[in-house]
Amino acid sequence: MTEFIAMGGYAFYVWTSVAVFFGVLAAEALAPLAQRRRVLSEIRGRLQRRAARAQPPRGEAP
Amino acid sequence: MNILLLWFHKLGSPPTFYRLAGLLLPWCYGIGLVLGLVALYGGLVLAPRDYQQGDAYRIIFVHVPTAWMSLFAYAFMAANAFIALVWHIKLSEILAIASAPIGAAFTLIALVTGALWGKPMWGTWWTWDARLTSELVLLFLYLGVIGLNAAIEDRRQAARAAGFLALVGIVNLPIVHFSVNWWNTLHQGSTVRLMGPSKIDAAMVWPLLLMALATHIWFFGSVLMRARIALLQLEGGKDWVRRVALDEGAGND
Amino acid sequence: MPVFDETHARPALLEARALAFARNDEPIFGPLDFTLSAGEVVLMEGDNGAGKTTLLRVLSGLLAPTSGEIRLHGEPLTLARLSPQVVLLSHQGGLKLELTALENLRFAAGLVGQRKGMSPPSALTAVGLDGYGDVPVRQLSAGQKKRVALARVLLAPVALWLLDEPYANLDRSGIELVNRLLERHAHDGGAALITSHGAYAYTSGAPRRIALHDAQRAAMTLPTGAMA
Amino acid sequence: MPVFDETHARPALLEARALAFARNDEPIFGPLDFTLSAGEVVLMEGDNGAGKTTLLRVLSGLLAPTSGEIRLHGEPLTLARLSPQVVLLSHQGGLKLELTALENLRFAAGLVGQRKGMSPPSALTAVGLDGYGDVPVRQLSAGQKKRVALARVLLAPVALWLLDEPYANLDRSGIELVNRLLERHAHDGGAALITSHGAYAYTSGAPRRIALHDAQRAAMTLPTGAMA
Amino acid sequence: MTPGSTPAACAALLRRDLTLVWRRRGDAFNPLLFALIVVALFPLALGPEPEQLRRIAAGIVFVALLLAGLLALDTLFRSDYEDGSLEQLVLSPHPLSLLLACKIGVHWLTTALPLIVLAPLLGELLHLPGEVRGVLVVALLLATPLLSLIGAVCVALTVGMHRSGMLLALLVLPLYVPILIFGAGACNAAQAGLPSLAPLLWLAAALVLALVLAPLACAAALRISIS
Amino acid sequence: MTPGSTPAACAALLRRDLTLVWRRRGDAFNPLLFALIVVALFPLALGPEPEQLRRIAAGIVFVALLLAGLLALDTLFRSDYEDGSLEQLVLSPHPLSLLLACKIGVHWLTTALPLIVLAPLLGELLHLPGEVRGVLVVALLLATPLLSLIGAVCVALTVGMHRSGMLLALLVLPLYVPILIFGAGACNAAQAGLPSLAPLLWLAAALVLALVLAPLACAAALRISIS
Ligand code: HEM
Ligand SMILES: Nc1ncnc2c1ncn2[C@@H]1O[C@H](COP(=O)(O)OP(=O)(O)OP(=O)(O)O)[C@@H](O)[C@H]1O
Numbered sequence A: 001m002t003e004f005i006a007m008g009g010y011a012f013y014v015w016t017s018v019a020v021f022f023g024v025l026a027a028e029a030l031a032p033l034a035q036r037r038r039v040l041s042e043i044r045g046r047l048q049r050r051a052a053r054a055q056p057p058r059g060e061a062p
Numbered sequence B: 001m002n003i004l005l006l007w008f009h010k011l012g013s014p015p016t017f018y019r020l021a022g023l024l025l026p027w028c029y030g031i032g033l034v035l036g037l038v039a040l041y042g043g044l045v046l047a048p049r050d051y052q053q054g055d056a057y058r059i060i061f062v063h064v065p066t067a068w069m070s071l072f073a074y075a076f077m078a079a080n081a082f083i084a085l086v087w088h089i090k091l092s093e094i095l096a097i098a099s100a101p102i103g104a105a106f107t108l109i110a111l112v113t114g115a116l117w118g119k120p121m122w123g124t125w126w127t128w129d130a131r132l133t134s135e136l137v138l139l140f141l142y143l144g145v146i147g148l149n150a151a152i153e154d155r156r157q158a159a160r161a162a163g164f165l166a167l168v169g170i171v172n173l174p175i176v177h178f179s180v181n182w183w184n185t186l187h188q189g190s191t192v193r194l195m196g197p198s199k200i201d202a203a204m205v206w207p208l209l210l211m212a213l214a215t216h217i218w219f220f221g222s223v224l225m226r227a228r229i230a231l232l233q234l235e236g237g238k239d240w241v242r243r244v245a246l247d248e249g250a251g252n253d
Numbered sequence C, D: 001m002p003v004f005d006e007t008h009a010r011p012a013l014l015e016a017r018a019l020a021f022a023r024n025d026e027p028i029f030g031p032l033d034f035t036l037s038a039g040e041v042v043l044m045e046g047d048n049g050a051g052k053t054t055l056l057r058v059l060s061g062l063l064a065p066t067s068g069e070i071r072l073h074g075e076p077l078t079l080a081r082l083s084p085q086v087v088l089l090s091h092q093g094g095l096k097l098e099l100t101a102l103e104n105l106r107f108a109a110g111l112v113g114q115r116k117g118m119s120p121p122s123a124l125t126a127v128g129l130d131g132y133g134d135v136p137v138r139q140l141s142a143g144q145k146k147r148v149a150l151a152r153v154l155l156a157p158v159a160l161w162l163l164d165e166p167y168a169n170l171d172r173s174g175i176e177l178v179n180r181l182l183e184r185h186a187h188d189g190g191a192a193l194i195t196s197h198g199a200y201a202y203t204s205g206a207p208r209r210i211a212l213h214d215a216q217r218a219a220m221t222l223p224t225g226a227m228a
Numbered sequence E, F: 001m002t003p004g005s006t007p008a009a010c011a012a013l014l015r016r017d018l019t020l021v022w023r024r025r026g027d028a029f030n031p032l033l034f035a036l037i038v039v040a041l042f043p044l045a046l047g048p049e050p051e052q053l054r055r056i057a058a059g060i061v062f063v064a065l066l067l068a069g070l071l072a073l074d075t076l077f078r079s080d081y082e083d084g085s086l087e088q089l090v091l092s093p094h095p096l097s098l099l100l101a102c103k104i105g106v107h108w109l110t111t112a113l114p115l116i117v118l119a120p121l122l123g124e125l126l127h128l129p130g131e132v133r134g135v136l137v138v139a140l141l142l143a144t145p146l147l148s149l150i151g152a153v154c155v156a157l158t159v160g161m162h163r164s165g166m167l168l169a170l171l172v173l174p175l176y177v178p179i180l181i182f183g184a185g186a187c188n189a190a191q192a193g194l195p196s197l198a199p200l201l202w203l204a205a206a207l208v209l210a211l212v213l214a215p216l217a218c219a220a221a222l223r224i225s226i227s
């Protein structure tokens, strides 16, 4: 096991690479979740604002 | 092209795409993750030590698949951008822009792991050889696409402008890929072949290919995720989005 | 929704059918149907943000409509067919501040040609800027700049004028000038679509009017008596 | 030329004596004399380029007059004495487009303080923008932006309002709003100097007016009947 | 050349743009001064040893000219966009790509050409060997039109934006990398006594391609960003 | 901190400016990327020999950061001028120099500090020897606030002008020269194994002076150019 961890002396390079791999991909996967929540709450806010106001009639061409 | 157009037309209806993507999404992330872990086990534990590079070569299992993905994602983005610009298909605009962040992420990983591999092998983190430089330029191109898309207010106009830039930047792809043949560089030439005999041990090849598969599947998961959000943004006023917003609003927060 | 307007026997100069435009999925103006025939001046009214400017940009071909279609002489519009037939006066005016009024007009004439019997100096005279030809536009006041921009419109050899707020920045004599120019253009067989929002004084005869109200935006106007 | 206006016994809020401003030796507005007392709203009229904006900037202390003097409560003006007592609404409005309406008002309140009994949300309500507090100003229409800028004026704890074209960009209900705000401010003992050029509809009672005509510029206006 | 014909339109545009440059001819020196100052920064930052400067002279001149060109790019369509005359070009009945090619041509003539004339002097400041000077000028003559053409496409994409300066740099510089490699490569080869024709030929080929494609791309990009 | 008091005004201004940076946090990376690309241009132009790059690394990093800072300067007062909030600052009842110092502080924090954090990486790309890295960072910590403060005075002078980008560069760069000489000088001394304290102390002294004088000068310049 310790031999496995040591990676023949290259532990730093190999494990950092693996960590970077997972780290960057995890961050990339989590970022949209926050964005999604923001977009949805924005849409809801807009809906609420619109609902709070009466809808006057639409003007038209002659 | 006709089949492709038909396919887009069917899937192109935003609510359909949104629902379908929502169904596929967990599977993409799940399968991608499982295959990736298996491949990593194969690569880090099962594969034999390289007689030249020792255990350092094991970086190959993250470096090479992500490097391939950095190119694949760009090609996918440019192809979608082309379709979007020529046929004005909304879904292609969205797919093109959605693949930029994940492509940039893969490029970043390839650069960092390459540097981490280069230190023990070449004795330096970084040199200015053709492949390394062109891969760095690829990262800048991705960032340019993302930046341009973010800088324009109108979503569709932003997608078209960014897609246009992606198309202009596509000249860089062949440079990245063929740089090792065109210029003699420090970087390794092609060692893995799908057709014909590979130059390396089979016990090393299967984890590599499996990891490549896993990253592809993960890529599509991420693209679908981002495309869904972009659709919500783009169709903000439509009824189906309203329903989605109200449904998920009750559940989430 | 689209109500086709089939009363005219010969095709109108410009015709909009169920024309709508949306930005980021927010409707800017709703489905509109109208025609513009030769000899007609149509005034488009609407509050701030009603979409007047946007409609003119759509009609001029700078923006593609989200839905509906525009017909020119009865045939669907393409930018190539359109551009020799229309002139757009937009907010910015399209004048180079470093050039003189005459240089600006000469450039416009070179770019799109000039109306028969008109020349840059005579267009300048027609907008009441006789003697200002050699003054750099930067030194003109806002109202005088507007007049130079109007001279460009006057000079263009086209039948269809799309004028965005031609009255803005003008004092009373300028407003009368615009009305005279419009009457004359209509009399010569041209047509014009002009915008103006409520607050501007409009003193002309009685042109046909189109009111632009987008439902969503109309909802955003002030309820009277909101003052605390 | 300067005619001192000595009719008022107690010093006026603001007083201009033979005030003139020139740019590059070209007079922008001539020597002016006027006073502004508490409870008064004065409308300044003038054509384009007559110097209305410039006069307001001089009065606010942003520009130094070329000749003449400005007195505040009867004493000569310095910027340090002036700035806590005056608020200027200029063409640009001074709003940050990325911030919400409320954030903009909170910043203004932090910078210059706020009027007793007023707060950013209540100022927003007073200009009829209830419910728009959390919308980034970029998403508001031109008229709504103007209202936010007016809310900033309303919020500032100062007696003297200098408003440059407060009616521009507003629709009819907005114009009424401005008139109501002005009446109320005058009633509370404040004073306001506002500009508006001829073409804008002004529907208020009968405020005192100052007409601004610079001889040199007046010469540049259009001779009627110049149309060829 | 009746008024309204395509040649007349191009002529009117050329005349107008040249007049504008002439009216503010003071500004024309700005890129020159900028390049001069940037080049002057290096001896200050690196120390004045002539041997070291000589070795890096060609590269630094190239980079300085590229940065100066980059800053100058901003003016290509900016004022036309702001005062609305870009709209008029788009709405004119002539091929937009041709009109834009005229504009890019004037821009190159008035910003890049003076820089090329200045280049030998800049080289001299950095002790550039005399025999490299010719190659440097030829490389610049081939490279700068390419920079202008490619830059124009990116400017067209960003023209409607506020504060686009930085963003423009980010879009443009990656695309400039190959040009820089070939152009500076030719100079370095000449300095090392190696043949420098091959990279120059590559540049020439790219220039021909860009002359055909860039105005079209520029027109398409402009149509996108003006809408 | 009652509303309207001077501390409250400074706090409101700081909060507003930080919020604005946060709202467009994507833009915050632009100077970083720009510096990265500029640094990357040099190996491409000069050739990739590590030995040569190592020798000029510190100087190039300094110049790249200086140019990135220069481009970022433009945003310091520009948008405040355009939307009229600069007028409000001038008309506010608080010392203008204090308010401007707050603005400059936020600007330094959000543009220069990230660049300093990036500097070691840039050095690595150019094979900068490890022992110089520390000196480089210290020199930058002293030099960049100076650059921001001096730059702000020049920005204040040009703020009312159109197309000031180039002009600003021309005003600012000559003033930056002494800072560059001392800053890069310290790094070069460290690289040559010589003591590098003296130039750093000079920089520190200049920084103290600028911290006191620059906001005052900036306020005066702004009053001139806003009228
Ligand atoms: C920062 C440094 C590095 C970067 C940016 C980089 C980039 C890349 C890229 C873009 C590819 C994909 C090329 C293609 O599919 O056409 C690739 C593949 C590869 N890289 Fe790297 N690399 C770096 C360092 C290294 C190092 C140090 C090694 C090993 C000593 C290495 C070994 C490989 C191998 C074996 C392949 C697969 C080649 C093939 O079969 O196509 N790389 N690298
Ligand atoms: N380039 C743009 N990007 C995003 N939204 C825009 C753009 N131009 C206009 N809008 C929005 O579209 C709506 C309509 O604007 P438009 O300029 O057409 O109104 P208008 O009727 O001309 O108003 P005004 O009377 O103020 O000129 C407004 O809400 C405006 O905010």
Ligand SMILES: Nc1ncnc2c1ncn2[C@@H]1O[C@H](COP(=O)(O)OP(=O)(O)OP(=O)(O)O)[C@@H](O)[C@H]1O
Pocket (backbone or CB within 6 Å): C139, C140, C141, C142, C143, D023, D028, D046, D047, D048, D049, D050, D051, D052, D053, D054, D055, D197
């Ligand atoms: N910054 C400036 N530099 C030079 N001249 C200026 C400047 N600002 C205004 N002017 C000139 O001063 C004169 C008066 O301008 P001002 O803006 O005060 O007029 P105004 O009465 O407000 O006009 P408008 O009705 O168009 O707003 C104009 O001729 C204008 O060209």
Ligand SMILES: [Mg+2]
Pocket (backbone or CB within 6 Å): C052, C053, C054, C164
């Ligand atoms: Mg409008």
Ligand SMILES: [Mg+2]
Pocket (backbone or CB within 6 Å): D052, D053, D054, D164
């Ligand atoms: Mg004014």
